[in-house]
Amino acid sequence: MTTITPAGSPEHRSRTSTQPSLRPGADRPGTLTAVSHADQSPKAPHAEKGGPGKYPGAPRPEQVRPTPLADLAEQLGTPISTAGRPGGDAAEPVSVTGITHDSRAVRPGDVYAALPGARLHGADFVAQAADLGAAAILTDPTGAERAAATGLPVLVVDNPRARMGALAVSIYGAPGEDLLQIGITGTSGKTTTAYLIEGGLRAAAATRPDGGLTGLIGTVETRIGDERIKSERTTPEATDLQALFAVMRERGVRALAMEVSSHALVLGRVDGCVFDVAIFNNLSPEHMEFHSGMEDYFQAKAQLFTKARSRAGVVNLDDEYGRRLAEGESEVPVTTFSAEGHPDADWRAADVEVGALGSTFTVHGPDGRTVRAASPIAGPFNVANALAAIVSLVVAGVDPQTAADGVAAVPGVPGRLERVDAGQPYLAVVDYAHKTDAVESVLRALRKVTDGKLHAVLGCGGDRDPHKRAPMGAAVARLADTAILTSDNPRNEDPLAILATMLAGAAEVPVHERGTVLVEEERAAAIAAAVARAEPGDTVIVAGKGHEQGQDIAGVVRSFDDRQVLREAIEAALKSQQSPQPNHRG
Numbered sequence: 001m002t003t004i005t006p007a008g009s010p011e012h013r014s015r016t017s018t019q020p021s022l023r024p025g026a027d028r029p030g031t032l033t034a035v036s037h038a039d040q041s042p043k044a045p046h047a048e049k050g051g052p053g054k055y056p057g058a059p060r061p062e063q064v065r066p067t068p069l070a071d072l073a074e075q076l077g078t079p080i081s082t083a084g085r086p087g088g089d090a091a092e093p094v095s096v097t098g099i100t101h102d103s104r105a106v107r108p109g110d111v112y113a114a115l116p117g118a119r120l121h122g123a124d125f126v127a128q129a130a131d132l133g134a135a136a137i138l139t140d141p142t143g144a145e146r147a148a149a150t151g152l153p154v155l156v157v158d159n160p161r162a163r164m165g166a167l168a169v170s171i172y173g174a175p176g177e178d179l180l181q182i183g184i185t186g187t188s189g190k191t192t193t194a195y196l197i198e199g200g201l202r203a204a205a206a207t208r209p210d211g212g213l214t215g216l217i218g219t220v221e222t223r224i225g226d227e228r229i230k231s232e233r234t235t236p237e238a239t240d241l242q243a244l245f246a247v248m249r250e251r252g253v254r255a256l257a258m259e260v261s262s263h264a265l266v267l268g269r270v271d272g273c274v275f276d277v278a279i280f281n282n283l284s285p286e287h288m289e290f291h292s293g294m295e296d297y298f299q300a301k302a303q304l305f306t307k308a309r310s311r312a313g314v315v316n317l318d319d320e321y322g323r324r325l326a327e328g329e330s331e332v333p334v335t336t337f338s339a340e341g342h343p344d345a346d347w348r349a350a351d352v353e354v355g356a357l358g359s360t361f362t363v364h365g366p367d368g369r370t371v372r373a374a375s376p377i378a379g380p381f382n383v384a385n386a387l388a389a390i391v392s393l394v395v396a397g398v399d400p401q402t403a404a405d406g407v408a409a410v411p412g413v414p415g416r417l418e419r420v421d422a423g424q425p426y427l428a429v430v431d432y433a434h435k436t437d438a439v440e441s442v443l444r445a446l447r448k449v450t451d452g453k454l455h456a457v458l459g460c461g462g463d464r465d466p467h468k469r470a471p472m473g474a475a476v477a478r479l480a481d482t483a484i485l486t487s488d489n490p491r492n493e494d495p496l497a498i499l500a501t502m503l504a505g506a507a508e509v510p511v512h513e514r515g516t517v518l519v520e521e522e523r524a525a526a527i528a529a530a531v532a533r534a535e536p537g538d539t540v541i542v543a544g545k546g547h548e549q550g551q552d553i554a555g556v557v558r559s560f561d562d563r564q565v566l567r568e569a570i571e572a573a574l575k576s577q578q579s580p581q582p583n584h585r586g
Contacts, residue, residue, distance in 0.1 A: 315334050347365045
């Protein structure tokens, strides 16, 4: 049966050893606080620009040795233009203590990188940067005249975006050299794998007499020890990233896990980084609005496995693109893994037991090594993520059992098959699945642990790859007993137009192969509808947004957390069931 309901109302270090290792460092641990760092404030008043902790943007190290601007000019191979300054070339030498691409985040002593953009040029904001204390401006020829008008010294290069990462490394004293860095790329599983690796790094640190903190940089958040900072993008811009590395080094972090997106590789956000271990999880269609096709997408990801970007690779042999890296398209030595037990893999999983709350498995490695392991998150695909984490930790120098135990101890990953439990007699989860293969994988995983029916809420984002909408609609219609199509982040597109395409995909599924299909534009109402259908033994999944805490509709972002809305819907349903029913007898 197929039902269609009307839409509701919207409301980077060179090292002599080529084998990375988790080794002691000489950094002093700092004092951390669970309170959000003041640098997080996006609306810090300019009147307080001289006060500590009153700046917007990413955290910065407290101590930075000034770098002569002349040294940076020499590094760039360009002269310092002082045409706009009184006294011209006779002006006093300038030193810098920071660099940023965001005019709003400029601090006194910064180099402001005025970059060309799709609609605006950073040089349009040089006056603001100068007013906030910028010491110099880095820009391209088209921004040079505007930059010179500020009277600040100017560095002009053809592609400033491609140069600012290396400048940040120099300004902050090459902080990455003192951090063991593990980078994860791929289409799906980057966030989960990063959290699992960070868990393994914490376990390894606990076994060391000198301890040491760990770090995490990814889609959901940045973690410096126990301090958490909300992320704006999967991989920070190069200026912010090197500053983060410097902060981590300053506070005693010795190792970190980091997500590396294809955008970050193409746009130079990881310029200046050389990862000790680079991981490739998988590749499936995504970001086709940015990449010209799958080959372009793969070549972007493959940049991480060049000598300029990493020292060692860990690659999924179960993925066809992973096999290409393993078979010679990687410039760095590769260690392979297979969650499907491929005999040619260096490390493979066996005896996999999938459960509702996670999975257990045995890891078989080289020389007959065997480790008992567990994925703390449900789903066969998370066995692959856990195995990737364990293998990367081993390649980084962690004991295999310590790595496995640390991975198993991770309490969960925000918005990745995250359970919502309000006392209901059925399973309710929120997941970030927002690609066709991810939706299919998570629904199949939940089907295996669901005795009753599977009710799924799913939408597609606006201003993103439109070609995945129909396949996603078809996937949820085919694999769920109830598929409720709803809004995700429509952004500047018509929500109903997005839903129409999803519904068209669902309609292509033969009637006898699809479940009940509902259309409810308003996301909260769609979640409530799924909850209303849930009975003991069923599963409700709200997919697409995961950890996100806002919904972008027509350029306005309103507060919206699937986890909170799902919990409230469950609580309301339970309360309704417990309320006395009216007596209609006459």
